[in-house]
Amino acid sequence: MSYDKRMRGMVLIGLVGLFVAVYLLLYQMGFYGALLCGAGSCELVQASKYARFLGQPVPLWGTLWYAGVLALAFLGLGPVAGARWLDALLALAVTGGLMFSAYLTGIELFILHALCMWCVISAVLTTAIFVLAQPWRLLRGSPPATG
């Protein structure tokens, strides 16, 4: 898959993830009475002490992360596509995001013994972004393919 297509995929997935994160953030801020949670234990997970990281709600970090990845992927569609600094930033962001997502999923599975549907969706989106970004190729400095 070309560099351009991968960036486009990241923009679209990042946008969906951004909405998921904003939804959870608004819930934590008290805008919604209850989470729409078809399956799983969203309330339990969101009410847990692990729903905050470094004193801030996890969805806030998620919102910032998705917005950041979205911005970088957008840049990857423009004139700076394939720039070393952009690829390095993307590689760093998606790897960090995947690790944090794995940490949160681990908390859900092994400590809380409860899964939040939205967190699972976000974890899948984060993984998809990681796969699309292919940080191993970005760091290797492969030339951007066009088309």
Next chain:
Amino acid sequence: MANAKATGGKGFYILIAAVVVVGGFLLLRAGGSTEAPNLTPIALAGGDVAADMSSGTAIGAEDAPVVIMEFSDFLCPHCRTFNGLSGKLLRQNYANTGSMRWISFDFPLWPESWAPAIAAQCAKRQGKYFEMKDLLFARVDSWSQGGNPNRKFVDYARDLGLDAGAFKSCVDGQETVAEVQASRAYGEALGIQSTPSIFFNDEPFQLTGGDYGYGAIEEQIKAVVAGGE
């Protein structure tokens, strides 16, 4: 080639616009109506509401025309918001006027919710359940950050003018765990699955609206009182 790319680019931005529109619409929809809040009757799979309310903590006249039962969890963010925006105000404005009797039940949803519920019940032994409840919700960010929260609970008891020694012995010894168990068991028997859950004169209701039900509940109280029911 250039044309194909331009066409593809156009399609891509249309796709982005579609995601933004759909996402924004869903976010607004999830927020519920911005109009006046209302109480929506809901069906629960539980049993007889009036069976046993003794595990709750009541405030207000026993013969009040309105009885509101509230099931909450101290770690549930919406219980905190509901208590701050509605519960506390309703108790202040209507429990002392004879219009409403309010009964709070502790419904801990997960293991770490039990300690504050036990603490609230320990405060109840000294006649300050609701004061402790308000304090626990107001300071949840402090006591929920890990470790044993009992030391902070004792500080809160001191702030409320309770006998700190008796309170400490109560929370450390988990002396009120049976009360919390009974309260939770009552909620389970009613079929409660989430918090906050509210019953207005034995009818389970879902809270909707921006003020977490204050306006709607107040309206219902006034209607019942005016109707002489």
